[in-house]
Amino acid sequence: MEVKTSLLDNMIGVGDMVLLEPLSEDSFLENLKNRFDHNEIYTYIGSVVISMNPYRSLPIYTPDKVEEYRNRNFYELSPHVYALADEAYRSLRDQDKDQCILITGESGAGKTEASKLVMSYVAAVCGKGQEVNKVKEQLLQSNPVLEAFGNAKTVRNDNSSRFGKYMDIEFDFKGDPLGGVVSNYLLEKSRVVKQPRGERNFHIFYQLLSGASDDTLKKLKLDRDFSKYNYLSLDSAAVSGLDDAANFRTVRNAMQIVGFMTDEVQSVLELVAAVLKLGNIEFKPESRCNGMDESRVKDKNDLKEMCELLGIEQAVLERAFSYRTVEAKMEKVSTTLNVSQAYYARDALAKNLYSRLFSWLVTRINESIRAGTKARHKVMGVLDIYGFEIFEDNSFEQFIINYCNEKLQQIFIELTLREEQEEYVREGIEWTNIEYFNNAVICDLIENNQNGILAMLDEECLRPGTVTDETFLDKLNTVCAEHQHFESRLSKNSKFLNDHSLPHTCFRIQHYAGKVLYRAEGFVDKNNDLLYRDLSQAMYKANHSLIKQLFPEGSPSKVNLKRPPTAGFQFKASVGTLMRNLQTKNPNYIRCVKPNDKKAAHIFTESLVRHQVHYLGLMENVRVRRAGYAFRQPYEPCLERYKMLCKKTWPHWRGPAREGVEVLMEDLQVPAEEFSYGRSKIFIRNPRTLFFLEERRRQCLQDLATLIQKIYRGWKCRSHFLLLKKSQIVVAAWYRRYAQQKKYQKIKSATTVVQSYTRGWQARKLLRELKYQKRCEEAVTTIAAYWHGTQARMELRRLKQDVRNKHAVTVIWAFWQGTKARRELRRLKEEARRKHAVAVIWAYWQGLKVRREYRKFFRANAGKKIYDFTIQRIMQKYFLGLKSNMPSMSPTDKNWPDRPYLFLDGVHTELRRIFHHWRCKKYRSQFTEEKKAVYEEKLEASELFKDKKALYPSSVSQPFKGDYLEISKNPKYQKLNSSVDEKVLLADVVNKINRANGKGSARLFLLTKKSVVLADHKTGQIKASVPLPELASVSVSSQTDGFFALKLKEGSASAVKGDFLLSSEHLIEIITKLHRIGAKAADREQLNLDISDEFLVQFKQDKVCVKFIQGSPKNGNSASCKRKNNRLLEVSVPTSP
């Protein structure tokens, strides 16, 4: 592909007017025409782009073209709007300068097209990505929506913008679009109700009727036929080259992309339909009794349909068309409307409805495209405002539009002509002033706060009394008469008295772009822009979400008696804000020129173009540019940008920036006439010099990039190497550790094997020794057994010889028993040893297993430690368990916890024994002397009778009371008590058995330390008193009876009467006490106790045998005694159950 390297290459005419030679208006136009004829529609004046409308599509906006212009210097390629867009975008992205693209030119010159081209170029070259693409698409698609609602066909332009638009596109630091904000300026809303001849209403009306489906139209209660609607002019309903139906689809699609909800789109279309319906509402006069005419709606069908569409109560709206309520202070006055007032009200409502809908659309679009982040944005503003226009009939709208264009021309003059020339003077650059027309004076005529036309208009509108367009014109005629750009027939300036081209109802302004005749009619009304409050209230009441939003002032809660600001005032304020905004940004100009008035291709109407060149001040622009310098930059940024081109300034220049730049330019050998040094800036005359610097910089940057790359690569390789080295050291260290560990483990396992062999050998040796010892012991035992056998046999032989000697038998028996016991003992010992050995081997084996398992965790002596620890732990557990399970302290408690381990058997038994002894001791230590004596007696009773006499067990629980008769206390026995010297140890009632019949008679039985006394039971008279030494023995049976015989020593004094056979319930106690006294007395022998079921009793001379037999219970449970014969007394003891 051939790439042009300069705009001079293959150039038709001169691409940059600055290079035009000779420079004159003719040569300028000739150059433009020449280029236009060769389809070169763009021409530069320095950095300003002149764009000629080709009125046909040229193949210069293809994606290839976009690529061609992308990232190329401004003057590198032939002039194009893309070059300007690229320059602006790059300086925004790379130098962080906010930009604005100012597109000016008269209506139909191609401003809107140019703005779209700029936006599409920026969208094509900026960043990509899903999110970014969505933003771009939304920004671009906002255009068709706004154009459908805000553009219309005029005589000058088939797609004329009837509103001003300024769009700020916001970018992030990378240059990716984040979103945007659209500002709109005064929509020409009068077009909604009336269009000049040959013009159309806004596109959307025609698009809706042509493009909507039958179904949609039905829903909107519309008819496809344009002629049915009063608001649609018929003569130019169809525009050639404009496909309304297709455009409607595009608009709906665009609304969807921008983010309108389906119900929002529907609401918008309903409003559009409502405006059409509104236009069809007609009124008729109705006379009232007061002679006044009152308006009435003619055919209510359209009204009804409109009310249905918007959800308004028909009666409310109908009333609003017939009455007007005026609120003043606290009063409300209702007046009727006549037919023309009703029409006025209807049109005002239609205009307001549409213009508010348009403003809502802009707000809604802004909601969708607004940048999400609050971070600082870079901004590129694109201004596409309605162009300067002169119609046959110019009204308030044209006045406002042209005022806006004046302001734009002003800003152009400010920034390019005046500012530039002033800068040269300021910077001390040699300069010859160039004359140009400054339109500030016209701006002043319109906007001056004291006597400007807008101020006059506002004053009229706010003035009390009758105010008409005529009074307004009168005022202008007085105030502005002397102004050189104001012309009026009735002004005090008599110059125009005979000017018949100037009607009486009009005034003329000499704009920068030509004279425009304005008809004063409608100025006051349009400036007031009043909508009757009844109508806004009716709208607020609508059951339609969008309508309600559009008429907030209709809310009954908002009673605002203050007049809203006038349309002129609002516009002036918003234009002022716009201008201030533009001044903060770096301007880029596209000056659109219209080649002919016929909207036709290939026609170049010289006079028309000449006029535009003239009023746009293009010649002055070229002159200033030619005399001046193409580029300027403060010294610091200039040095910063190009310092790498010179060794002296790279990388740092220590001195002042200006000197650095001088050194730089000298070093680069830039010819002296190519630049000038200002006070704070360097001025470069020719763009070529700038390109030269830029090119050198680009090359230098490449070298620098190589250098940075080289150093970076070196650093990266070194870091990599150092990392490898470090890693290698770590790996080696780990490997060495691993090898040493392996070696150590090998040695350890070898040691363990040797150790286990040694231990095995030692164990076998020990086993051999133990076996030998066991054999020895067995041999000894065998020998001993034989020897004992021999001995026993000898003894047996000896004892056999002494047959009568029972003892011998016993000895042999004992020997044999001994042998048996020893054998048993041996067997048990053997068994125990075997068990022990098994336990030892088991323990060894367990130990070995544990050692093997835990060898890796413990050292060699761990086994022993484990064993000790285990034993210790077992013992500890055993003792602690025992402690918590101790039986009660009662000596009779037989409980004792189970032994947990066999090897604890001995200890367990021993502990039980010790514990029992200890608790007995404890128990005994609590005894008092008396209790001790009682227990001693009990103990003695046990020794005497336990297992010998069946009565004994029943006596164990009976306490030994001794004195059962309470002899000392009872007065009955006082005499008896006193006659006994000693202390009575026992006093009880006993039965004395009569030897004659065996019957018992009651006797008092007293026992003292020295004697036994028997006394009469009733009288207490002593019958017998036997000193204890004279008692020989006591006989009792082995059965449960209470019989006992006190046997007296033969020859003693008491023996004369014979022995006593007695029976008592406290037999055990009596005998025990008797025996005890005998045991304690030193002078006597022990009393003999004879327990036998048959014994002899000496009754005086006779010896009678007392025999105890078991008998069935007869008289209760007591034993009964019977005399059988002279020698036998039989005691029948009932068998215990």
Ligand SMILES: Nc1ncnc2c1ncn2[C@@H]1O[C@H](COP(=O)(O)OP(=O)(O)OP(=O)(O)O)[C@@H](O)[C@H]1O
């Ligand atoms: N670069 C172009 N290539 C092809 N046709 C163009 C170009 N510029 C403008 N036109 C044609 O000229 C017509 C009018 O252009 P445009 O709408 O941009 O004018 P304008 O300056 O915005 O006018 P107004 O001030 O009325 O809005 C366009 O509809 C289009 O047909």
Ligand SMILES: [Mg+2]
């Ligand atoms: Mg336009």
